[in-house]
Amino acid sequence: MSIDTETAARVAKLARIKVEEDALPALAKEFSDILGFIEQLNEVDVEDVEPMTSVTPMRLKRRADEVTDGGQADKVLSGAPDAREGFFAVPKVVE
């Protein structure tokens, strides 16, 4: 499967990563190479192999339903470019 520059541009846009026009062909080729490698992996017969979901024999860690966090609006907002009255302030987004 080969990725064209148009698809590369679309993926970049969806990921909100700015890619200059002239960098697109190289990016598209990288994508194609990666997909080519995956296709190669696809040739391996894994019929009776259970999918490996983790490299360690661990169970998903769980927490109890207790409030242990929060009450730190100032810290949460401290990295925001703009915050007002306890809210993050962002350029208007409305449907």
Place this chain on the structure above:
Amino acid sequence: MLDLTYDSPKPKVIAGAKHDWELVIGMEVHAQISSRAKLFSGASTRFGAEPNSNVSFVDAAMPGMLPVINEYCVEQAVRTGLGLKAQINLWSAFDRKNYFYPDQPAGYQISQLYHPLVGEGEILVDMEPGIARKVRIERIHVEQDAGKSIHDMDPAMSFVDLNRAGVALMEIVSRPDIRGPEEAAAYITKLRQILRYLGTCDGNMQNGNLRADVNVSVCRPGAYEKYMETQDFAHLGTRCEIKNMNSMRFIQLAIDHEAKRQIAILEGGGTVEQETRLYDPDKNETRSMRSKEEAHDYRYFPDPDLLPLEIEQGWVDDIRAALPELPDEKKARFVKDFGLSEYDASVLTAEHENAAYFEQVAAGNDGKLAANWVINELFGRLKKDDRDITDSPIAPENLGQIVGLIKSEEISGKIAKDVFEIAYTSGREPREIVETEGMKQVTDTGAIEAAVDEVIAANPAQVEKAKANPKLAGWFVGQVMKATGGKANPKAVNEIVQAKLGL
């Protein structure tokens, strides 16, 4: 389990300019899981807190923060699945749904696309006594809610509050088995009722704790039956999704409008585009959400921060064993054990608090009479005061006493209303009220006879008239009731009047 028999309702038919059309509706309901803390963080879920005060660094997507799942939220989703008679998947997994929006700081929502926690189930949607639609549930998955954007505090800026970001949601996805706007509203009503019985979601639509995406398509009569036979969607029309509805009334209006829009396109020779639309209640129309088109490419992939969610069958069995009696079973039991009509049983089981109250009133009493008093007198009185059953001024035992006093003919139905009013406003015990206020029904025939004699003696002209026209005997009954302050047993009075007048 008890089951009431039912027939399916007729699908809604809309007459187009050229021919008839039927509606096909599927719903995706987002129900906020009732829990103290969020799905993957220890921040509170409390509604109405100061902005951004219920936010952990996980919810704010600070670099390096890792999600840890709240086991109780999983339990609640399993409980919901069991309540909807659904398959519980002991192995499920979380995926990232990628999109950018200011109220979603991570740039992705943790959800379950490929391996949901709950599989196929069903909901029986009651339309009227004896008529119900079985709606198949396709799946329920667990996911995070987004934060909240406020657009009207500043002309140029949107304000974002992340208190809701990361709160646990269940997305309950139905098959396209709903066949009209009324059924859609009834589906939400029934789902909400079950969730509230289970205690897994408070069902508060105003706060957005229960909201629906509604998929609407139209087809020619007969096409839906072909779909049901083959499960091939090709028999159905192209659907449009109306996003984020949290009002029963607007859901119905939006479906009706959307169906008519699609019919007009199809009859005009056009084709319906599959798209996401928003309902505008001010204009009563739906419009396309163009911004969603590109965003539809969510590039899902398994969340590398979370191992698969593996649960034990024994744990599921424990949750199942502790399930409360659910609305369908409770309704059937009320019909069978108390001899209620299906309608009355539906009214009493709409909220489990109502049902519990009724059962206390009915304990050791005539079930039908108890139902009448709870539905007609108590509900009416509570509604007048805008009160909830949970803070009813009259305790169920006391209403039960009134019902008992009527049944044993110690008080008449009419006097009972006065006793009820006194007990409701004062909290006094009905037995004590009847004793103290001398409201006991006079069943002593001698006393009634004396009262009848008195009225007859005082009204010779009326006696003559009544002899000519027996219908006028009622006047005497009325006079005797008046003379005894309503305490005489009306049936006894009637009999004695008839006898004395020789009718």
